[in-house]
Amino acid sequence: RALTIGLIPADGIGREVIPAARRVLEALPSGLLAARPRFVDLDAGFEYFQRHGVALPEETLAALKGDCDGALFGAVSSPSHKVAGYSSPIVGLRKRLDLYANVRPVISGAAATASGARRAIDMLIIRENTECLYIKDEELHDGPDGRYAVAKRRISERASRRVGEMAFAMALQRDGMRRLAPEAERTWKARPKVTIVHKSNVLSVTDGLWRETVRGVHAASAQYRDAVDVEEQLVDSMVYRMFREPEAFDVVVAPNMYGDIISDGAAALVGSLGLVPSANVGDAFVVGEPVHGSAPDIAGRNIANPIAAIRSAAMLLERLGCEPAALAIYRAVDRVLADGRVATPDIGGRSTTTEVADAVCSQL
Amino acid sequence: RALTIGLIPADGIGREVIPAARRVLEALPSGLLAARPRFVDLDAGFEYFQRHGVALPEETLAALKGDCDGALFGAVSSPSHKVAGYSSPIVGLRKRLDLYANVRPVISGAAATASGARRAIDMLIIRENTECLYIKDEELHDGPDGRYAVAKRRISERASRRVGEMAFAMALQRDGMRRLAPEAERTWKARPKVTIVHKSNVLSVTDGLWRETVRGVHAASAQYRDAVDVEEQLVDSMVYRMFREPEAFDVVVAPNMYGDIISDGAAALVGSLGLVPSANVGDAFVVGEPVHGSAPDIAGRNIANPIAAIRSAAMLLERLGCEPAALAIYRAVDRVLADGRVATPDIGGRSTTTEVADAVCSQL
């Protein structure tokens, strides 16, 4: 059966990198997938909102739920002022499809650290994707000293437990894969480890519940207790340590907002946001999404790095059970990067988006 | 008149670095201060809480308000589990003394960036210090799917305006100082600039109010409009850009939690948390505080880096109007660092806390 993949380029360079990823999916040698994938073009984004008054049309949601096995999302522009009725479509998508974890692998054989040393980084950041400050429950008030606003930050046992489960399961799975791949010994970490990020020295109730619940997932499973270490890191120290000794981390699990900040920071460590993919994962659906934004400054110039989007397409295939096809894409990308001749400006090259996609296709 | 300085070492290495800073203040050549400073030893901290059931005793607050011109705070340990009745004394101190801004200079003539290049960094981070998630208004609930907790994040016009004022005023003041110091041309930025950090693409109401209010401070002053540029940066991109091109920033102003995370990240850029000072500043009082924590792993071994605490003491003097004494300390520290022979392990040396303090004293 052919996979059906929804494509939501949305704004800015999303319209360049999603077509590039599509071309790579189309170029997959037959045999790697049961059948050539089908694509469904779908609307969303701030530009769409400006024309039609809605950022995430119900038709897009209906098509995703009704027709698609998974989807790729490009990037969304932020209005520079508060716009009545506008709400981020990617945040909406995560919520409406219950894509409760955002999974971001950050990998580099040789990345710069703050100390100038080049070290192997092989981190998997798992960000809770449905709550925290992202519930967008905010109110503006008039007070005696002027206006003030209050936002609510929600942390639930249920949401914490399911991303906790995912973190420990993935730590085990990564460990299994490493054992199969002796060439990756370089990045070998003696035992799988999950780092729980929080700020419970200030938020003792919400982050207290988060930390206690994720720790509970570990404590409740003999398998996790035996095979996976668990540690905690305050979010401020996490950012500090991530830059000082990024090789110390394996799986990192964080509430939504901390996860957002940490994963952009980790991207800086491995060279460029243009390289880092992610997958928004739920029990019933998955949406691949490059970590970068819509980059209005370079949009329309065919110089955006498509690698984050291409890797996000591979993550999508992986989650849909098409590991061999995913692996072929990862390897093709690695060869293009290692070769270095075809590269976009963000990583020091002079090639176009199209040329990079072509180079990846030719390496498949 | 002699200055009276409250000393609150609190926990862990706070008890080593605060005495080191005191010795430097005592070693200041007469003439730089009107009279030798007087010191008042004060209690606070988690260890104090464990013995006495209170983390920030009222006597400490009374002594600060009644007898002291300013204070130095060491560091506070975080309990590893929620402890009934415990609340962070530094957060309490900031609130009770209305120390509404935490000012953190991050400076390095040659710091590593994510790209491996070494560049001049000269940033001043101004963190709002009284609200955001730090109001600690949290509740735990029982829901149909298990427990959930909600924290409130408060952003007010009043608190945003006063740190905004401070940010623009300091941008001008830094510019004035740079013009007087031609040797600092290296770190010269053509025009002073304030970067407003927020996440208004998600928190359109709270961070919308924050951004609009800080922008309003700029718009309302002809002097600021003429002489200071203003830009905005989403907090996730801020962490990314800070590591890719830290030399692009001048003054950075952020709500409390983002400011906490960003300043630890910035510390990683310039080498060690053990080097970065801060001042908690209000209209009526100032408390110097090294950015590092209580570091239980190295506490009691006389190897903690006292430089952050010593620089915090200099920031305290500066805010109290004793610029020549402050400058003497900054210069002595710079000479010790440039010489490099006396250094604690965190920056690659083998010296003790005491030896570093001695070296700074001998350079005064």
Ligand SMILES: CC(C)[C@H](C(=O)O)[C@@H](O)C(=O)O
């Ligand atoms: C665009 C924005 C709402 C989004 C987020 O904060 O989640 C983005 O930064 C991301 O990380 O996918």
Ligand SMILES: CC(C)[C@H](C(=O)O)[C@@H](O)C(=O)O
């Ligand atoms: C100890 C902790 C409460 C504190 C904070 O988050 O403000 C610390 O990280 C700091 O930055 O001074």
